[in-house]
Amino acid sequence: MRILVSGAGMAGLSAGINLGALGHHVTIVERAGHLRVNGSPIDIRGDAIDVAGRMRILDQIRQRRVTMTARTRFVDAAGTVLAELPGDEVGDSEDDIEIPREDLAHILHAALDPATLLIFGESIQELHDDGDGVAVTFLSGREDHFDMVVGADGMHSLTRRLIFGPEREYLRHLGFYVALTNLPAERGGEPGNPILNWPGHMIGITRYRDVALGVMNFRSGWIDYDYHDLEAQKQILLDAFAGHHEWQVPAILDAVRDDPELYFDSVSQIHMPGWHQGRVVLVGDAAHCASGLSGRGASLAITGTWFLAQALRAHPTDLAAAFRDYEDNQRPHVTRAQASAGPGGDLVVPATQADLDMRNARLRAAADH
Ligand SMILES: Cc1cc2nc3c(=O)[nH]c(=O)nc-3n(C[C@H](O)[C@H](O)[C@H](O)COP(=O)(O)OP(=O)(O)OC[C@H]3O[C@@H](n4cnc5c(N)ncnc54)[C@H](O)[C@@H]3O)c2cc1C
Structure with a gap:
C-alpha cells in the first residue's frame, strides 16, 4: 500500500518503521523543518520495551538510557532547600527505561527503511477519502493519492480535526x-x-x-x-x-x-470512542494523548503503531478489520495510561x-x- 503518515514525532517515526517493515511504501510529512528533538527525557515502559525489542531498537535505546539520579529539591526564593523528593517518588525502575527525547527520535529516524520518504516543512491541507483511497492536498500545493493515511500529528492533530471534527470534542x-x-x-x-x-x-x-x-x-x-x-x-x-x-x-x-x-x-488528554474512519487512522497523542503526567506517551506511540502494523499484516485486504484489531489491542494500554495521570x-x-x-x-x- 501507499501510506501517508502525518507527523514525525515518536508515533509517526514508529509508524514509519513498523509499516515500512511490512513492505508498504511510506511517506511521512512533518510540519517542522527538522525533527523536533527537544523536550525532557521520556520513558519506555512495560510492553513498549518488548515491542522495541521486536523493532530491533532496544539495544540502542538501552545504550542511550539516562538514569535521573539527581534528586528533585524544592527550594525557597534564596535557593535554600526546603524539602526533597525521595527516589521512589521519581519513578525509576527496571521496567522503565528513561531516554532523552532527542536520542529516541534519532534512533527511530535511523531505523526507518531507506525507501521511506520523510518530507520536512510539509503538512496535509485537505483530505478526501473516496472509498478507494485518500486524495491529499498538501500545504505546498502538491496533490497525491494514498491507500491509507495515518494521523500521527500529536495532541493538536490536524488529521483528527479534518476527519473527526473539532479538537474540543476530544480534548x-x-x-x-x-x-x-x-x-x-x-x-x-x-x-x-x-x-x-x-x-x-x-x-x-x-x-x-x-x-x-x-x-x-x-x-x-x-x-x-x-x-x-x-x-x-x-x-x-x-x-x-x-x-x-x-x-x-x-x-x-x-x-x-x-x-x-x-x-x-x-x-x-485526548479521549475518543474510536480512532479510525474509512482509510484514515490515528496513532499516538493524536488518538489518545495521556498527558505528560502519565509518563507513557512514547510507550503508547510505540505499542500502538506496532499493533497497527500487526493488524494490517493479519488483515491485508480488510482495512476496517485491521483498524478494529489495532484498537482492541491498544485500548487497554491507553485506558491504564490515562488513568495513571493523576x-x-x-x-x-x-x-x-x-x-x-x-x-x-x-x-x-x-x-x-
Ligand atoms: C517538541 C516536543 C517536545 C515534547 N516534550 C515532551 C516532554 O518533555 N515530556 C513529555 O512527556 N512529552 C513531551 N512531548 C510529547 C511527547 O513527545 C508525546 O506525548 C509522545 O512522544 C507521543 O508522540 P506523538 O508522536 O504522538 O506526538 P508528538 O511528539 O507531539 O509529535 C507530533 C509530531 O507531529 C508534528 N505535526 C504537528 N502537526 C502537524 C501537521 N499538520 N503536519 C505534519 N506534522 C505535524 C509535530 O511537529 C510533531 O513532530 C513533546 C512533544 C513535542 C512535539
Missing part, C-alpha cells in the same frame, strides 16, 4: 500548562534538580548528562491561542511568571525569550500556600524516618 484539559526551554548557560552546572514554587506555579531546572532544561508548570483554565504561534506561547508563559525576580526565575525567562524550540502546551500535578504544583507547606512538611517528615 480534556487537566488544569495545567507546561513548558520546557533549553538553558545553554547552565550546561555542565551543579548536579541537582531544584524547583521553586509559589501557589499554582513551579519553575525549576532539570539536568541529564551535560544538558540543563528550564521547566515551568502553572495552573490555569483553558487558554485559546494559535498552537503554531511561538511568540504567543512565549507571551502566555512570560505573563504567567511575571513579577517574580527571585532565584533563577529571570535567567530561565530570558532563556524562554531566546529559545527558537520552546516546548509549551496544555496538560491535556496526582503528579498536586505534588509538583500545589494550588495554595497551605498545600505547599503541607507537601514540604510531609516530605521532611518522610526523610526523617
